[in-house]
Amino acid sequence: MLRWILSSFLAISLLLTSCSNSSNVAASASPTASTTSAAAKPSPTKVAEATPSNSPNSQEAALAKFVQLKGTATVDLKLKSGTVKIELDGNNAPVTAGNFADLVKRGLYNGLNFHRVVKEPTPFVAQGGDPLGNGTGNFIDPVTSQPRYIPLEILPDGAKQPVYGEILPPTQKPKLRHNKGAIAMARSQSPNSASSQFYIALDDIYFLDGSYAVFGYVTEGMELVEKIQVGDRIESITITKGEENIKQPT
Template identity: 60%
Template structure:
């Protein structure tokens, strides 16, 4: 009986954490303020079949150093397994988009979960608007299955992904709509395999994980800079 209760509590916690990650991600291209927790945002055919040739891509690896609370966090960005997601992130870093933005959601209780940032509005509902076109940029869900050379786009995968939600992974937040990611990202504060195949991991922290552990809600990204691999970014 005790085991059954513990199991049920674990399930409840997992569902709550997954919901918090989804619902504070970016809104979909057609979502509005009336979208509720039980409504999946609508994505039009144009958004589902967006021309990925117009999106930045990272052909290879890059290194980004993000400074939070005076401490550097070194991130290896993996364009080999997630070229569109990685390209989007590196492009935004290079633009200086993340400088000064806050971590609007940090979940450490009852167990370490994620530190999420990258929203220019600081509310969990914002994303990147391209100043050249004055249009929001959305990227498709991009997950490469383990052992495959090609990512799957636009839908979760049922198998094991090549990039997993291990402690120190960096991935894109989104709404319930698969193709709604824009600029919001999160660091995983522990291993969370239940997220694998549903959210796009695009890199990992290689140094400075203690700084990630120290992030509190409201902390700012002082700076983010591409220190290696910028030549691999293709626009």
């Protein structure tokens, strides 16, 4: 139990350190990452305006501003050691899964590396998806030439609609939990700062539940994920099923 507590404290300490150094890296940027420029930081005003209200009456209209995955999709993550299959859950995390699926479709992840892998003192995460490769980058929308951020999206267990822009209280569990093999979006201290960086849980890391948005799970090839080292490249990520479920903003 003591070892688990110390491991959790270390993981969270790294997270907080990285967040203080970079405003756009999530769940796990390198603690030595350089501070990003002000232009690359999320704008609190714009994020607040883009965050869907948790009122059912206004949520649907607000969600229309984001790419969504209406259903499920399957992606193949090709590594040098083989192919990992991941199922994206757009039923329970439509905005988060939709953002990832859209970036996969754009080919953003092809050739990027895993810039952070934590296995000691206990397995934690393998994180990648940074276009800069150092834990400080985001997806830059070619239309606006600005970073694209999405709101924190978590569906409480037993609820019908996700909660947006809010961390769940410790007493409330999410439907999509940080089981081993979960894929989730990395972010900074701001709940609404996830962009392109993602991580895969190398073990059950439930202390992140309710604070970071899980949007799918590894279904095949977890043994390959466990072998990922810092610097390993993503040869490609492709959608093999469910691409028709991606809905662009209206």
